[in-house]
Amino acid sequence: MNAKCDRLSNLSEDLIIQILSFNDTKQAVRTSILSSRWRNIWKSIPHLDLSSEDFTKLNRFYEFTHDVSNVISSRNNDRDLSSVKLSVRGYNQTFVKTVVDYALSHNVQKMTIIWFDDRDIELPNSLFMSNSRSLKELTLIAPNRRWDQPKIKSSWDLPALTTLHLENVYLSNKTLDEHSGLFSKCLNLKNLTLSHCTISDHHILSHSKFSNLTPEKGLYSVATIVAPHLKNLTAIDCSGRLKIYTPELSSLMYKVPSYDTFFLNGVSCLEKVDFYMCPFEEDTYAVIEILQKFHNVKYLTLGLEVVELLSSMVDMLSDLSSPFSKLKSLKIYPMREEGDEEVNIPTELKNFLLGASPNATVSIYSREDVKALKDATSAKRIMAKLQVLLEREKINCEQGEAKQIDEGQLVEDEISHMRNCWTDMFVEINEERVKIDEILLMLDEIKELLKGLPISKRDGIQAQFSSLNAEAKNVMKLILDRLKVKSGGKVSAFVNML
Structure with a gap:
């Protein structure tokens, strides 16, 4: 264990930051206990990945990260943010506004906000009217509820924005004059995806810079999109009547239930x-x-x-x-x-x-060919995801061994912290069980997919899966060993304190 601890301590700071970037912010902060050298490295990670649920049980965080404001104020403010991801459950407008305002003031380039339940949602106006010169990619995903989607009804002022993904929102320009548009001030917006969105009756969505447009699974009574320089259009499962004027269109993916859901004008360049x-x-x-x-x-x-x-x-x-x-x-x-x-x-x-x-x-x-291709693609996708998971757990296992040493050293000086560790033990046991369950589930999914493939398509994937299966078994054993070390060390430390 000493050798592994030394190996971790000798890693360059840039490599440690890269390792920590694989985890969400809560997990990155928790690694600060690994050693005194690691204690402040998380503050320089150029990503924030925060969930509102991380701040509901304060004993899950250490003393200096009890709430989101403390996490943000603890960051190294000399480092700009490249990306921010927020996962929001419940009515947490303060949480959203705090993080959004901080990110914008630190030149964030990419932002993702995801809401997970059906409570009232208010889109953050401070984001849309920020006149941000750094934000280039934005994703907003609301819960899937047709009856009460959050509304976008005023122009956004994001001049640097190039890519926008909206999901389960309502677009309306009823309050705008005929020369304005929802995205008219997003001067560089080239890529727009509207997924499960509703567009108000007779809405005209116009932009001179649109290059790639994807309306999918949307609901439109009568809507019009004017995009004179659009190159690529992907229309998937749209309901209603969507009129699109695209004189320079060169690529079209048209996948809709029936003909009258779609009207295309300007196809001479296709x-x-x-x-x-x-x-x-x-x-x-x-x-x-x-x-x-x-x-x-x-x-x-x-x-x-x-x-x-x-x-x-x-x-x-x-x-x-x-x-x-x-x-x-x-x-x-x-x-x-x-x-x-x-x-x-x-x-x-x-x-x-x-x-x-x-x-x-x-x-x-044939349909049989398509099913085989789909299953083979799914199997490869799950194997790639599993490979990433296994690599991350290998790193976590090494970190876990080093962490156990440091926790033993900190018992006398940080008794209150050890009491928190004792409380967390049951949480960690459950977390490890979830990881093993996830690995086993992926292995079962891959097996089922391969079972249905023709031999000609199965042979090339089977060898890769066999190797991955052996690696997964080894990682699951490491997780179990790590759990034994964690629980054993904490029980021993707690008994010594009494």
Whole structure:
């Protein structure tokens, strides 16, 4: 243990800061007990990751971090903040305002605020009207409740902002004049994602700098987006009628339930289109009409459901020439996993899609192919997440051994602190159990995903998983050993104090 303690003590300050950055702020602060050298290093971490729940049980924090104000005032104010993440449960406007104001005064570049319950939510006006010259990325995620979404109804003044992600909020410009807009003062806003958002009736969302726009799972009665320099548009599962004017659009992902949810004006520059729908028979004319607008497209992906509809209505295609004279690649890809497995494309439909570009490459994916690809991707994603978790726990295990030594040294001088450690023991036991449960759950998820894969797709992942599985077993053993050391040391220390 002495060797490991010395190894930790000899790490450079920059490396220690990088290690601590993997944890939220509460966990980073708690590592200050590792050694006297570590005591103040957390104050220089360029990230704040705070949850309002961290400040409900003060005995979980050490003396100098009893509330969020003390955490902030203890930071090294010579270090600017690169990012701030707030997780808020309940009505904690003071908590939000305190952190937001501090972050803005220290040139924060990226901010994320997440609310977790259905209590009243007030968006922080001090943020939107701050005229911040540093904030470039902002994410606001409210609870998913259609009946009472927090409202954005006044212009924001964030001139440096380039990327904005809004989730479960209500956008309205009823209080603005016709020359203003919600984001008109966000002069550099290029990337906008609206997820599960509601846009008020006849709302016009206009911005000259929009380059990437993603409305997904939104609710619009009639809304209009004017983006003269928009390059990439991703529209997913939108409800209502959304009109988009985009004369320079080059890439379109269109994935909506039916045709009349979407109206696109200005598609002459389109080169790449992913077009998914689950259309009804009465939508056939509309589908053909919108496909004919994509006459300059070079890379076209069609949902299998669109192909199935057109295949059943080939009489409408007999007298039509192919609009795709520049097509280089055609992919047919299912939007849904359920349905017929066999994919048959009639000659009339082939002529409509490929008649003007006979040399275009064609790739057809069955629903079985898509499920296998989806499962393989999920397995790889979970394995990557598990690998990060295991690496973090290896570091924590080394820290834990060093921490046990220092706690023993501090018993005589910090009896009150040791009493807090005794109280925390039961919390730590539960935390360790949760970590092991998380690892086991990930392993089970990966096993189930691999079980359903065809052998051709499973072989490449199986070897990686076997190695990861062995590593996970070793880390779980380290966690259990660490827990024995923690609990044993604390019991011994507490008995000595009595």
